[in-house]
Amino acid sequence: MGEVCLTRRKAEFVFEILARENSRMLLAFLRTIVDDPATIDDLYQETMLVAWRRLEEVDLSKPFGPWLRGVAGKLVLAHYRKQKALPSFWSEEVLAHIEGQFRAISIRAGDTWEEKIIALHECVEALSTAHRQAIRGRYFRGLSVEELADLLETSVDACKKRLVRARKLLAECLTRKKVFSASGDFQ
Amino acid sequence: MNDDYDQASEVADERVVHGLLLSLAVDSEEANNRRIERLLLRLQQDASRGTSPSLPGTPLVQGRSNLKWLAVTGVMAASLVLGMSLWRRPPAKQGAEARLLVHGAGVQLFGVGGDLLSFPIPGQTADLISGQTIQTPRTIDSAEIVYEDGTKVELSGDTTVTLARTKHGAKGIYVVSGLIQADVSPQPPDLPLLIRTSTATLEVLGTSLGVDVDDSSTQLEVASGLVSMTRRSDGERIEVAAGQLATVTEASGIPFNSKTFPSLPYAWSVDFEEGLPSGWWAGQRIETETGWAVLAAGDGHGRENNIAVTTQNAWREGQHGLFNLSDDSVLHVRFRQQRVAPLRLMLVTRAYPPGNGRRGVNLYYEDSSWNAHLASKTWHTISVPLSETSYFGKRGNFENGKQKLEGLAAFTVQFTSMNQEIGLTVDRIWVTR
Numbered sequence: 001m002g003e004v005c006l007t008r009r010k011a012e013f014v015f016e017i018l019a020r021e022n023s024r025m026l027l028a029f030l031r032t033i034v035d036d037p038a039t040i041d042d043l044y045q046e047t048m049l050v051a052w053r054r055l056e057e058v059d060l061s062k063p064f065g066p067w068l069r070g071v072a073g074k075l076v077l078a079h080y081r082k083q084k085a086l087p088s089f090w091s092e093e094v095l096a097h098i099e100g101q102f103r104a105i106s107i108r109a110g111d112t113w114e115e116k117i118i119a120l121h122e123c124v125e126a127l128s129t130a131h132r133q134a135i136r137g138r139y140f141r142g143l144s145v146e147e148l149a150d151l152l153e154t155s156v157d158a159c160k161k162r163l164v165r166a167r168k169l170l171a172e173c174l175t176r177k178k179v180f181s182a183s184g185d186f187q
Numbered sequence: 188m189n190d191d192y193d194q195a196s197e198v199a200d201e202r203v204v205h206g207l208l209l210s211l212a213v214d215s216e217e218a219n220n221r222r223i224e225r226l227l228l229r230l231q232q233d234a235s236r237g238t239s240p241s242l243p244g245t246p247l248v249q250g251r252s253n254l255k256w257l258a259v260t261g262v263m264a265a266s267l268v269l270g271m272s273l274w275r276r277p278p279a280k281q282g283a284e285a286r287l288l289v290h291g292a293g294v295q296l297f298g299v300g301g302d303l304l305s306f307p308i309p310g311q312t313a314d315l316i317s318g319q320t321i322q323t324p325r326t327i328d329s330a331e332i333v334y335e336d337g338t339k340v341e342l343s344g345d346t347t348v349t350l351a352r353t354k355h356g357a358k359g360i361y362v363v364s365g366l367i368q369a370d371v372s373p374q375p376p377d378l379p380l381l382i383r384t385s386t387a388t389l390e391v392l393g394t395s396l397g398v399d400v401d402d403s404s405t406q407l408e409v410a411s412g413l414v415s416m417t418r419r420s421d422g423e424r425i426e427v428a429a430g431q432l433a434t435v436t437e438a439s440g441i442p443f444n445s446k447t448f449p450s451l452p453y454a455w456s457v458d459f460e461e462g463l464p465s466g467w468w469a470g471q472r473i474e475t476e477t478g479w480a481v482l483a484a485g486d487g488h489g490r491e492n493n494i495a496v497t498t499q500n501a502w503r504e505g506q507h508g509l510f511n512l513s514d515d516s517v518l519h520v521r522f523r524q525q526r527v528a529p530l531r532l533m534l535v536t537r538a539y540p541p542g543n544g545r546r547g548v549n550l551y552y553e554d555s556s557w558n559a560h561l562a563s564k565t566w567h568t569i570s571v572p573l574s575e576t577s578y579f580g581k582r583g584n585f586e587n588g589k590q591k592l593e594g595l596a597a598f599t600v601q602f603t604s605m606n607q608e609i610g611l612t613v614d615r616i617w618v619t620r
Contacts, residue, residue, distance in 0.1 A: 028210035032202045032203050033206075049230070113210070117211065118422065135208065139211075140211075164201065167201045168201055171197075171201060180200060
């Protein structure tokens with residue numbers, strides 16, 4: 001009575017630590033390659049469940065993040081195949097670049113995910129007013145593109161283009177700040 | 188080939204920026220913690236249904252419910268992981284960092300590996316090292332951390348903290364939730380004591396302060412000295428001076444400032460007709476022939492004086508206190524009981540506004556004549572001049588005699604029949620001058 005299963009306890013504890021350490025990274029990764037919030041929630045849970053079931057296969061001397069993203073990537077691909085519709089950006093090259101950027105972020109200084117990507121705040125602030133308004137409205141106020149277009153008094157197409165341009169400027173800024181690797185680094 | 192490559196990297200970078208922006212905007216640390224808790228619960232549920240064979244289906248320690256284990260482990264691990272990720276691991280030399288003084292029953296001390304090290308009883312002490320987590324039960328007097336340099340950190344009930352040490356050797360405390368009051372001895376200028384929560388970072392060089400932490404906010408009250416407070420969501424930083432308070436939430440981009448303490452009323456009343464105030468501590472609301480009242484009950488945590496009517500802890504509820512005290516304050520209780528028992532009234536007070544040179548005490552009032560009008564169906568009112576303290580003090584250090592009340596505010600009031608179930612029912616409590 002009252003005995004404690006130390007091995008199981010250790011496994012659960014290790015998993016919980018790894019899950020907490022990588023949770024926000026995993027969400028950001030899923031948000032990068034999946035657009036539907038409900039699907040992201042499902043895939044997050046599924047990835048973590050698979051990770052728990054396969055914990056014994058993990059080499060804990062290596063970073064857990066890449067392995068977790070590998071699991072998530074396969075589940076996302078399976079999801080898209082089931083839907084019979086891959087997103088337009090989907091290609092091996094793009095996915096390799098995305099993985100490279102997440103690796104670059106993971107080695108950034110900072111104890112938390114937030115701290116690792118804190119430079120993004122500075123980059124948003126450094127945008128022109130028009131681009132900053134677009135980014136803030138779309139992401140931080142959660143406006144739809146149509147609502148944002150109304151707010152900015154522009155067409156939906158122009159609004160989409162402004163968002164694309166703003167994201168590209170942010171990527172350049174993050175590269176200058178060494179949060180992102182320069183594209184050549186992955187070759 | 189290179190064009191394709193550049194195009195792919197451009198698309199990838201834009202997608203990653205999209206993911207990072209959403210991550211910043213949508214996935215707060217607190218939301219993430221909730222997501223993890225849901226995940227752990229699902230793992231446990233799967234295990235108990237046998238749908239996850241590799242996951243154990245029984246609690247780690249027999250005799251404790253899965254849910255309770257999850258809650259305790261979750262909170263402990265959350266604090267541990269966050270603590271470990273915010274600060275470096277403890278130094279190799281594992282000497283004691285501080286002492287834990289236990290004032291109330293049920294304080295739990297968890298080791299770095301998550302194991303429950305001890306279940307101290309009041310009066311016990313224990314050495315503390317970085318990475319250990321202390322969880323106090325929902326009682327009035329709980330525990331205190333004392334460092335070698337004299338720095339004292341009092342933990343109120345229902346509080347969870349993890350001790351830490353920064354990579355540079357400064358003291359650190361991660362407050363997961365709850366209320367702490369700290370008297371910080373002067374620290375080296377380059378090694379301020381760091382108090383971290385999910386929403387804020389406080390740098391303290393030597394001062395008296397209170398920190399109240401819940402899921403989504405941190406409230407800092409400074410009694411003396413100066414404290415630097417940084418909002419973790421965007422790095423916004425302010426200085427909070429003596430006699431001021433500031434609150435940080437998960438939101439970023441909104442200006443936050445320090446302000447002076449709001450004034451508290453001298454009169455106060457609760458009659459339960461509209462329900463129990465938020466956070467009501469102990470007692471069951473019942474309907475009587477004259478309206479609504481509260482039947483004394485145990486709070487399920489304390490081991491003594493646990494049949495009581497106890498108000499909310501107004502400090503924890505963000506109200507700073509229930510009412511200000513003055514030397515002519517009178518507290519009235521309208522109640523009835525079915526049997527004779529020792530009755531005791533207690534007011535838990537704090538210096539208010541902080542920094543006025545007072546220290547909070549617990550004021551106790553006992554009077555055997557309160558039992559004189561025993562009639563189970565008749566309401567009886569006692570009026571207690573609050574300057575007529577039976578005794579006062581904290582944590583076993585009691586004194587008799589009058590207590591000067593100016594500069595104090597009550598944040599919890601308790602009326603108790605001690606350990607005896609006597610059908611103590613309170614119809615109204617109010618304070619006048």
